[in-house]
Amino acid sequence: MKVNTQSRPVSKPAPVRKRSSxxxxxxxxxxFSYLVxxxxxxxxxxxxxxMVSTSLKRKTDVYIFPPQWIPSPVQWHNYKDALTTFPFPxxxxxxxxxxxxxxxxxxxxxxxxxxxxxxxxxxxxxLIFLVLLSTMMLPGAVTMVPTYxxxxxxxWIDTFLPLIIPAWFGSAFYIFLIRQFYMxxxxxxxxxxxxxxxNTYGIxxxxxxxxxxxxxVTVGVFTFMGTWNDFMGPLIYLTxxxxxxxxxxxxxxxxxxxxxxxxxxxxxxxxxxITPCVILYFLSQKVFVKGMVFTGVKx
Numbered sequence: 106m107k108v109n110t111q112s113r114p115v116s117k118p119a120p121v122r123k124r125s126s127x128x129x130x131x132x133x134x135x136x137f138s139y140l141v142x143x144x145x146x147x148x149x150x151x152x153x154x155x156m157v158s159t160s161l162k163r164k165t166d167v168y169i170f171p172p173q174w175i176p177s178p179v180q181w182h183n184y185k186d187a188l189t190t191f192p193f194p195x196x197x198x199x200x201x202x203x204x205x206x207x208x209x210x211x212x213x214x215x216x217x218x219x220x221x222x223x224x225x226x227x228x229x230x231x232l233i234f235l236v237l238l239s240t241m242m243l244p245g246a247v248t249m250v251p252t253y254x255x256x257x258x259x260x261w262i263d264t265f266l267p268l269i270i271p272a273w274f275g276s277a278f279y280i281f282l283i284r285q286f287y288m289x290x291x292x293x294x295x296x297x298x299x300x301x302x303x304n305t306y307g308i309x310x311x312x313x314x315x316x317x318x319x320x321x322v323t324v325g326v327f328t329f330m331g332t333w334n335d336f337m338g339p340l341i342y343l344t345x346x347x348x349x350x351x352x353x354x355x356x357x358x359x360x361x362x363x364x365x366x367x368x369x370x371x372x373x374x375x376x377x378x379i380t381p382c383v384i385l386y387f388l389s390q391k392v393f394v395k396g397m398v399f400t401g402v403k404x
Contacts, residue, residue, distance in 0.1 A: 219286075
């Protein structure tokens with residue numbers, strides 16, 4: 106009797122084939138996701154590229170169609186002209202002063218109020234919090250005139266006070282954001298601190314605030330960008346030329362009914378103005394994203 110010694114092909118186990126198919130599917134999914142992200146990033150970067158290109162052109166080359174993406178010749182002196190035509194160093198200093206005090210006020214007042222709404226059991230706490238959130242539905246145009254009349258009565262017009270003092274009384278959105286983060290911190294840490302003799306203020310300052318770095322950085326980035334780029338507030342309350350901010354200085358290049366705008370200088374000054382915001386975001390990107398993720402975990 107003959108014995109067939111020819112080896113039969115060994116079939117691949119089903120789990121191995123399934124894992125391989127799943128891996129290929131994941132690779133295609135990742136490739137498609139990266140492709141979509143690259144296309145969206147390109148759409149976002151096109152205006153930025155146009156701004157950089159325009160900032161290096163001559164005034165007569167700005168309106169050429171189709172657009173000339175690579176300036177020829179490159180006008181590096183546009184940056185010097187833009188920053189010396191008007192006192193931009195002074196405008197930058199004014200904006201920096203306002204940003205520093207507003208940032209300190211928002212972080213202190215909002216974190217302090219959020220601690221009360223999230224950790225302290227007080228009568229009517231939820232009702233007060235609901236009223237606080239309802240103020241977010243009021244448009245800024247509704248409160249603009251009464252607020253201006255109030256500050257005018259106080260004698261604060263043409264000073265930095267109307268732009269700084271309101272930040273020390275909290276912001277509904279930031280209080281809500283920080284409160285959501287605080288509610289995710291375990292209560293056992295607070296109980297342990299009370300056993301060790303720490304009071305309410307000490308718990309907030311020594312335990313809650315150090316653990317809240319992600320959300321505080323998130324609020325800080327939002328506050329910095331909003332205050333640094335604020336145009337309406339300084340326009341309403343500041344009249345002295347030496348107290349103008351960077352956002353107001355950019356409007357001087359927009360021209361008037363008799364003259365065309367200096368777009369090449371405007372783009373150069375705008376690139377100068379957004380540089381601190383870009384640097385701040387890249388320095389705090391990881392903590393910023395973490396804060397945005399964890400603020401909605403519980404609440």
